[in-house]
Amino acid sequence: MKIVISVLGRDRVGIIAMVATVLAENGVNILNLDQTILDGFFNMIMTADMAEAKISLKELQEILKSKGEAIGLEIRAQHADIFQVMHRV
């Protein structure tokens, strides 16, 4: 299953490292990464593959959410299909 992780919040050192560490620890493979600063906010979109993951998407969502909240970031992990169907015919 492919997922999209989106991170939104104030820019700071180590955001990508933090997210990547969580993914690595749980066997989630990063496929692609896109990052930009929009209106002063840090926006990062990561596509990842959960084929070898040691945890479920729900568990990953929980971990990312709490890690993100601790440093003022909003982190969402969603099944990639929702973006695929909406924007690709």
Add this chain to the structure above:
Amino acid sequence: MIELQDILETNRMIKEQNLDVRTITMGISLRDCAHPDLTVFCQNIYEKITHKAEHLVRVGEDIEAEYGVPIINKRISVTPIAIAAEACHTDSYVAVAEALDRAAKTVGVNFIGGFSALVQKGFTKGDLVLLASISEALSVTDRVCSSVNLASTSSGINMDCVARMGEIIKQTAHLTRDRDAIGCAKLVVFANAVEDNPFMAGAFHGVGEAEACISVGVSGPGVVMRAIEQVRGADLGVVAETIKKTAFKITRVGQLVAQEASRRLNVPFGIVDLSLAPTPAIGDSVAAILEEMGLESTGAPGTTAALALLNDAVKKGGLMASSHVGGLSGAFIPVSEDAGMIAAVERGALTLEKLEAMTCVCSVGLDMIAVPGDTSAATISAIIADEAAIGVINNKTTAVRIIPVPGKTVGDSVVFGGLLGHAPVMAVNRFAPDVFIARGGRIPAPIRSLTN
């Protein structure tokens, strides 16, 4: 490869513009539950519903979490009870409504629809028992919804039923008078009812449907409004194009959720209903879309044209996004559930007559309209007859969900809470239709029914 902008757009639609899937509705046939003994029948339907829909709510919540799109309601529709319960030796189906209510509570759905009768051409024994049970059933249950189809393009209008429904609505209001006549919010009268509507209160599982199916109702007035904000000043052709593109995106999400729910529940996918259903939340309003098109207020001259454009563009955009489109599919204009509609009524811009005109070009009809408690049964019947006539002649679904609120009059307000919202009591024409309604009989099917 999904682009950053696409992902941000989708998440903005969900977070800021109230994009959601309004309902996952599981239709369940109760045709095999028939039994002469009412108690056994009630047990049969309770067991079937709770078995079939056991995982519905959990699956809905899982999909919501995994895809990050809110799924507001999980609901059940069943075979019209007038048909399913017809073999029972009884003169009341109130116990059946109670069994449906218990089943809904056990599986955790917020509404169960199908306490219904299809009487467009006449009454069977079961239909009469059902009609006689509606008022009490809605007053003693919390989650049961009732609907009656009393007209169709191919059969005409059953005016005997029209007359009965005025009285049933008044009686339902009376029995739930301590709760602002909430019973009437769970009762819809239809012309040309569809068999696969996933939206309440009018959902039932039609007799031509499969054993069970999953249908999904999408929503997203807020998303449409935000999209047309971006084309301010452009001509209406551009507005229609913009709505179509947005409706396509919204519907694709509905289709995805429907397929996923169908797969996980191992129940066939039925349809996606392309309706634009407002909620009382700010920014989630169909009226606001009409006003964004350039009307000072919904109800102003031009409202019907704006709504026609919106309704048509939603369908055209959604059609290609789903493999099976059905249900009501169009813009809903429930007064109490739409903050913009409420405001339009309160500022005196929107009247019952204008709403009636609007129902000629949108998906349903006079929906969630509070009227004075002293409105007569005959007047309510006549309002139903007018709406049914619009549906029958124009070969479309129309409906009436009207609430004569005991003890309240024009200027008062009624609060239903939650998705049902609140409604200002609207003025009704005071001239009497009593003699017309008392004639009864059937209004014949129109010439356009003869298409063979």
